[in-house]
Amino acid sequence: NAGVTQTPKFQVLKTGQSMTLQCAQDMNHEYMSWYRQDPGMGLRLIHYSVGAGITDQGEVPNGYNVSRSTTEDFPLRLLSAAPSQTSVYFCASRPEGGRANEQFFGPGTRLTVL
Amino acid sequence: ELKVEQNPLFLSMQEGKNYTIYCNYSTTSDRLYWYRQDPGKSLESLFVLLSNGAVKQEGRLMASLDTKARLSTLHITAAVHDLSATYFCAVGNNAGNMLTFGGGTRLMVKP
Numbered sequence: 258n259a260g261v262t263q264t265p266k267f268q269v270l271k272t273g274q275s276m277t278l279q280c281a282q283d284m285n286h287e288y289m290s291w292y293r294q295d296p297g298m299g300l301r302l303i304h305y306s307v308g309a310g311i312t313d314q315g316e317v318p319n320g321y322n323v324s325r326s327t328t329e330d331f332p333l334r335l336l337s338a339a340p341s342q343t344s345v346y347f348c349a350s351r352p353e354g355g356r357a358n359e360q361f362f363g364p365g366t367r368l369t370v371l
Numbered sequence: 372e373l374k375v376e377q378n379p380l381f382l383s384m385q386e387g388k389n390y391t392i393y394c395n396y397s398t399t400s401d402r403l404y405w406y407r408q409d410p411g412k413s414l415e416s417l418f419v420l421l422s423n424g425a426v427k428q429e430g431r432l433m434a435s436l437d438t439k440a441r442l443s444t445l446h447i448t449a450a451v452h453d454l455s456a457t458y459f460c461a462v463g464n465n466a467g468n469m470l471t472f473g474g475g476t477r478l479m480v481k482p
Contacts, residue, residue, distance in 0.1 A: 288468070299375070299459055299472030300414075307468065315469060347413065358402060358467045362414040 258283050261363035263348050269369045270338040278333040278366050280348030287353040289331040290360070293317065293344040300347060306331055307353070338370045373398050375462050377473035384450050384480055392476045394443040394460035402463030403436050403443045404470065407456045414459065418445075450480045 264279045282289065290305035292315075302315030306325040320342060322334040331350075335342060345367050349360040374397040384390050394403070401422055406414040418427045420436035420443060427434050431454065433446045443460055457477045461470040 297474070299461070299474050300470075301472070302469055305468055313468070316471075358463055359404065359416055359419050360470065361416070364413045 260284065261348055261350050261361055263346075263363040263366050265366060266364065267367050269371065270335075271371050272339060274338050275334070275336050276338065278335075278346055278348075278368070280331045280333065280363060281329050282331075282348075282350040282361075282363075283329065284350065284352070284361070285328060286350035286361075287328065288358075288360075289325070289348065289350045290315070291321070291323065291331070291333045292347045292349065293342075294347060294365075295344050303333065303346075338368075340370045342368065343370045344368060373400070373462060373464065373471045375460060375471050375473040377458075377460055377476050379476060380474060381477045382479070384447075384478070386451055386480055386482055387449050389449065390447050392445040392447075392458055392460075392478075394445070394473055396441050396443075396462045396471075399438070399441070400462045400464065401436075401438050402467070404461045404463065405434050405443070405445055406459045406461065408459065408475070409456050417458075447478070450478075452480050452482060454478060455480045 261282045287308045291303040292300035294300045304323040306312045348363040351360045376395045403420040405417040418434040423438040425436045431448045436443045457475045459475045461472045
């Protein structure tokens with residue numbers, strides 16, 4: 258299993274540009290989520306999904322869109338990038354059921370918005 | 372709103388010493404997670420604590436949870452350089468669909 262994969266690893270955008278951060282997992286996990294990590298801070302939840310066709314907002318959803326058409330993929334879209342969205346983005350997944358709810362994180366995408 | 376606070380934010384210690392990282396959270400939860408992050412890397416799961424009084428140990432690290440005090444601790448015994456990293460605690464909500472992270476403790480172990 259490749260686990261949770263993310264592309265690209267690095268990206269530089271200009272203000273106002275749009276892009277999609279890709280996330281995929283091959284563990285058949287129902288739950289997937291996106292976090293951002295700013296310097297010196299913990300991760301903050303952007304959006305999450307509990308299954309194909311179901312998404313919901315996290316703590317900091319503004320400026321981001323998500324969709325979940327398959328169990329494997331959970332892309333994160335920035336419609337009009339802003340410098341405040343410069344961050345490292347992590348995708349995570351976990352299986353449904355049980356109480357542990359332990360999440361597995363991808364390698365991250367470092368995004369800079371100029 | 373759930374708030375999670377870790378202290379200290381930065382810890383520099385000598386090899387061989389013991390120390391404890393504290394994680395306080397503001398609302399009731401019985402799901403507490405500890406992660407390790409090396410510079411430029413992703414998060415690695417260390418411990419999952421799911422009940423009051425839970426204690427888990429792996430090598431030189433031991434984590435505990437006191438849900439009544441809303442406090443978890445990560446104890447480091449006889450630190451070694453390889454433990455240098457940033458450690459995060461995270462608290463799960465009751466629905467199990469959100470994690471709220473603390474700000475992290477950057478640990479530096481000096482020879």
